[in-house]
Amino acid sequence: MRVGLIGAALAAAVAAAPVAAQDVAKMTEESRAAAGGFAQKLGGELKQAISQGGPDGAIGVCRNIAPQIAGELSLRNGWQVTRVSLKTRNALLGIPDAWEQKVLAEFDARAAKGEDPAKIEFAEVVAEPAGQYFRYMKALPVQPLCLSCHGGPGDIAPAVRAKLASEYPHDRATGYSAGQIRGAITIKRPL
Template identity: 50%
Template sequence: MKRVARLTAATAILAATTLSAETPPNPNAAEAKAIVQEFATTLQGELQAAMKDGGPVNAIAVCQDRAPAIAADLSARTGWEVGRTSLKTRNTAENSPDAWEQTVLADFDARRAAGEDVQPMAYAEVVETADGKTFRFMKAIPTAEVCLACHGTAITPDLATAIDERYPDDMARGYSLGDVRGAFSLSKPL
């Protein structure tokens, strides 16, 4: 119960930053959203270009190499820790969610099941860590048409083989259009 109350309160704070003109905007949430926007735009651009050039087998390298490289570049430039995660990861070694992320991802699924639009779905909270207060932010990633080739229910055999070779622990299949595929996850010490 306590957790639910906290989630609701923090969601309300986040909503207030976008909905109410009287509440001063939360600069951390705004900054995190801008970083997510840059991450998503850069990655999607590169992914779509690679798919067009050489199809999905060729584009696996973009997801494998470029996604972490873009995240690392953004982290170095902004001072935020930037990454992607999911309840069903492909890169289980690198992208597995921690306990806080698992809770937020489960909450995103529940919010979607309750009819909420996935595109703007986000959550922010200030958490206590061993090193002090940390601002944490997650932005849901909807499953779009272009994602289904590699994360959908009908992955072609050659592509499935290429994925299996690189990701023997892959869980990131079986998604449908509009599902919450995962989330961008950002944090910054306060």
């Protein structure tokens, strides 16, 4: 049974491999900068597209530019970067895994207790069967700008509603009001 014991000892060592606090702080800082840049760039593109072509013309920005920015960040850094939500519009990219669901629920609870949603974030080193990961999430609060595509029936123009219905028949991402948390930018980084 020696092999079994050594195997068990190795598994314990892998699971417990410590990550220094300063490394976590550095990775948190890097993730915060990447997520902040992502949100800012997307917001800028959205504002510009809405002012040029109205919200129905801007749907393509959220559909094409957001995954493009996320893809560039992923490739450049060797991380997995995407946007997730508890109520997705695009299930292909946006459904959170178990860890992300837990963090999103905590984000809602933190906002309900009065924390500023624009500053809500969470970072953790997580052990998974394939290894250790540094994981980071930054909340995306609903701003007035978002309501034209994620708000209630009174916020969404008929042309936008029609386009969303045809492009996203399983859309769950409406009915929000300003200040709620729409979802999060999530970053997963192998260690």
